[in-house]
Amino acid sequence: MDERGDYQGDGLGLVDDKGRVAIPASLRATLAANAPRPDGKDGGTVIVGVHPKHKCLRAYDPAYVRILRAQLDAREAVHTSADGEPNYNFKRRGASGEPVPFDGSGRFIMPGFPRDYAGIGEHAFFWGTLDWIEIWDPKTLLDAEDVDPVMQAACRYHCKTKGVAL
Secondary structure (H helix, E strand, C coil): CCCCCCECCEEEEECCCCCEEECCHHHHHHHHHHCECCCCCCCEEEEEEECCCCCCEEEECCCHHHHHHHHHHHHHHHCECCCCCECCHHHHHHCCCEEEEECCCCEEECCHHHHHHHCCCCEEEEEECECCEEEECHHHHHHCCCCCHHHHHHHHHHHHHCCCCC
8 A cells, every 4th residue: 555544533442351442433444444454344453562652552554564664774774883783672662563453343452461561441542643543541641741732631631521530
């Protein structure tokens, strides 16, 4: 696929005991368009892993892997020591991800370790960042000091409208 849609939108999802959650409709439509099933049925594959900097998850379509690899290769090339040794941590952290299926309603099961790492419990806040979708535990997001306050306000709004106490 040459042209990928941009992930724009946000929402709050209820996470069940198995870690199953639904991607909000605004983001799901882009994911489905970026990662169509070969058989034409609803659903597809989403890659879910830890964010390279923040205590949250990021999710993206399989086509983004090629773009991500190019970005990581470029960053690694810039951060090579005098003896030519690359900083392996860029790819170790940046390449975190596990492909998981999602159904026509956008439901998928968050992989265990990434979910635990991000501290996601009963609710997950989704935020489109054009290239990928961030998935946050609402309290973790609101306690974070180095994220956009508009994103935090959106999280507060969605929690308030769904009656989720913070």
